[in-house]
Amino acid sequence: MNLGQQMAEAKPDCIVVLTPHGTRINGRFSITDSERLIGSWNENEATFTMEKLVERDLARKINDEALKNGQLSSTINFGTAAGPISCLPLDWGAIVPLRFMPDVPVVVITPARDLSFQKHIEFGKSLRIAVAQYDKKVGLIASCDWAHAHDEKGPYGFDPAAKELDEQAVELIRTNQLEKMADFDADFIEAAKPDGIWQTLILAGAIPPEERLVEFLSYEAPTYFGLICAEISAKRKI
Known part of the structure; x- marks a missing residue:
């Protein structure tokens, strides 16, 4: 709730969401460019449905800037070019x-895990440039669940690497060293099964360390995966 209040006080006109679970394109960053997005989530015998408009001008600017800088990205749509079926x-x-955030249009970006960590940082730099050139105020969410091997009864089983990786992620966030997640060994990542590294590195490119303010809020592993909440803001207007 605290992060939602902070975002509301910032009064963004739109929000960019970096998600691990969106529509993936092999070898390319995926950027939503439909008229709207709609989805549902089931929890505790209840279903929550959300619909969002897409900030299409910003989505295209982000894609254009990434392509201009030699990054592999693509906008995606479905059904029709515009209108209610473009969803x-x-x-x-x-x-x-987003359940806790202001109700504003969004752009949802899904990383490409087959691209290098450095390419994710570089994409974040392009995201920063596109936002700086945009004429509206933009919020950024890096949606990151962490290691998924905390519980032997979970779908990915148990591996001690999960606890170790999450502890290292917490320390790197606390100490404003997000870029060092790019140094995690591939076997270590495979054992721990995190979902947060790629979005974090895009965020790292978008807000460089010398301009980054970090307030670490919480870490917990209430189930087989870990969760971190932190507020990361820029010292000056981008």
Whole structure:
């Protein structure tokens, strides 16, 4: 709730969401460019449905800037070019944080895990440039669940690497060293099964360390995966 209040006080005109669970394109960053997004999430025998308009001008600016800088990205749509049938699924990685945020249009971006960590940082830099050139105020959410191997009864089983990776992620966030997540070994990542590294590195490119203010809020692993909440803001207007 605290993060939602902070975002509301910032009064963004739109929000960019970096999600691990959106529509993936092999070898390319995926950027929503439909008229709207709609999705549902079931929890505790209840269903929550969310519909969001897409800030299409910003989506296209982000894609254009990324392509101009040699990054592999693409906008995606479905059904029709515009109108009510132009609709993509809104995934749970976006629905959950957006549930607590102001009701404004969004752009949802899904990383490409087959691209290098450095390319994710570079894409974040392009995102920063596009936002700086945009004539509206933009919020940014990096939706990150962490290691998924905390519980032997979970779908990915148990691995001690899960606790170790989450502890390292917490420390890197606390100490404003997001870029060092790019140093995690591939076997370590495979054992721990995190979902947060790629979005975090895009955020790291969008807000460089010298301009980054970090307020670490919480870490918990209430089930088989870990969760971190932190507020990361820029010292000056981008």
